[in-house]
Amino acid sequence: MxxxxxxxxxxxxxxxxxxxxxxxxxxxxxxxxxxxxxxxxxxxxxxxxxxxxxxTGMSLKDVKQFAMWGHMGDETMEERLALLKNHRKKVVEDLEKLRQSLEFLDYKINLYENNLGNCFS
The missing domain is CATH 1.10.1660.10 (Multidrug-efflux Transporter Regulator; Chain: A; Domain 2)
Structure with a gap:
């Protein structure tokens, strides 16, 4: 304790x-x-x-709902599972957007690094 x-x-x-x-x-x-x-x-x-x-960016409303169901016990397991599965879909979508943005950043960094080398020739 x-x-x-x-x-x-x-x-x-x-x-x-x-x-x-x-x-x-x-x-x-x-x-x-x-x-x-x-x-x-x-x-x-x-x-x-x-x-x-x-x-993972879960809204406070959904975290509260998850907590409430968790405090209620095993009879709310299906509801918690559904909430987690729905939220997981959103997290996967967010990760894909971040991956695409990271690729863009890498592209721009590479572009600038290559052009900086030309400036000093």
Missing amino acids: YSIGEFSKMVGLSEHTLRYYEKEGLIKVNRDNNNVRIYSDEHTLWIESLLHLKN
Whole structure:
């Protein structure tokens, strides 16, 4: 079990962000008899999942929905699967756009590097 300060350092998020995630329903945190937040290793895995979803550009609305279904348990597995599959399609499309833009950048860099050599001849 970890305090919010310990847990914050472990997962690399500020205490403010952890409180925000709790307020938004993204994580559920137990409290001790003194009403102090208590985090477990399970929270670490959950935060890791949320950060992956965030890093893929999933909207806060969809992350909240995913979290809500996750807190509800196994009966929402089909809904979570559908949400993840739909989001994956978007991520693949985004990756393709980035790949095309990277090719463009490489082309332009190569063009400029070759022309710079001509300037010094």
